[in-house]
Amino acid sequence: MPVVSQDQTETESTIGVNSRKQDRKLGDEWSDWSGDLDALEPAITESKLKFMALGLVTVLLMTAGCLLLWYLAEPRLQQLAPAWRWAVHSLLVFGLVFPGLMYVLLFIQVVFDIRILPYRFSERFLFFLLPKAVWLGRRLGQSRDKVGHSFIKVNNAVTRLQGSQVGEPTLLILLPRCLQVSVRKEIKQMAQEYPCRMTTVRGGEEARKEIQKQRPDFIIAMACERDLITGIKDVALSVPVIGIPNQRPEGPCKNTLIPVEEFRAALDCIFSKNNRK
Template identity: 35%
Template sequence: MGVTCLLIVGAIYLLWWIPTKGLANIHPELPRIAGLIFAVLSSIALFGTLLLVLTTALSKDILFTRFMRGVVIKFLLPVIELMGKLIGISKDTIRQSFIAMNNSLVASQRLQVRPDRVLILLPHCLQLFDCEIKVTGDINKCVRCGRCDIKGLAELAQRYNIDISVATGGTLARKVIIEKRPKLVVAVACERDLTSGIKDCYPLPVIGILNNRPFGPCINTKVDVAKIDEALRTVLA
């Protein structure tokens, strides 16, 4: 993110420097005015980056945290992904960092949400592929055999009295969120689905928990239930 910000500042400087060669011919004061404008834009970019770093490092809402989440999600992430592609950093590595930063920014808001306004959203691949009882749409169908992590997650949601849903894809996940209208979502998925889900849900705060894929993507995946428990305890009123 820091490198991206410096490149943006460099681009801003070039946008100022190139026109100055012609602006002076129009009016002698135009280069100075343009320089002031671009100096302000550069200062805003640098200040915003510093504020993001401090907010993430301290997990404290310093200034404009919700707005900065939007800047990271809508603007910085696509630029950083492009930068990563150019210098050989994989998309998943960048997405992991993005999810971690998003979680830090959400944590810095120190939200306190009632259990009935929290939603745990799970991918269907957490359930065993050959299980005859499909829990999509109603996790209470689970017989709690313990062969997959659905058992522990269902018990966790029951303990805190929190809504929990299993979705087969992004479209169903969005439908569940629209129907239940939570104030905060704790979502489990892979890097790609979590990143797109966080982007689609903004400004709704989402805490992302990456799943483990010992058998490859989209089949018999796992998740650390303790991480979800920890995330819930930090936000539940």
């Protein structure tokens, strides 16, 4: 039996990794991918709980920091004029109360499907929490894709509440170029039941141009967590976005899948039955 050396095995592994990078056109968000499939998470299924938990820890840390600042600054504040002391105390109270209040209201919205905050308030608070939740998640052993997947679920919950406020919305469906052909056909068949427009985009710049051209009331976008988060941050304050993260059994940007039942649920949320063709 021939003996395979460790160097030969490593060389073959390197060749396999390089060939995987060359058999697809990687998007900008995956330019740092080494080609190693073992380092990827092909199908992420996170609930809204992860992002909400990380958001809660973020708010608690902010509250603790504000209390510490108040404690350290109080001796010097006593030396200020009453008007200035009142102003600084008001700012500190605002810093203590506002993030916690926003979190509680957002939590009620997401968990109980009750619209309390204006849509843009909710989105801005989510964008405020996102980088802090990703930073905290990494230090707790959670990848940015897992935290991002959970963030998208929370964002979708907020967007669905907005959906009930629009009578006859115009919808734009954005498909990625890397989607498997069979899944693409199934999506197109579902979409034919609704008054919507569908297009395939090759990246964020092309997606933004299409959105500016179509000017929809809602967007359903399918992509990886990284691309979806970038897109949501770019346009969600102007156009509500429901994101459907893809599954990557062959790695990023090649033959990806999406859970079609999530796509159907998104369509049903945006359109009532009498809006169907």
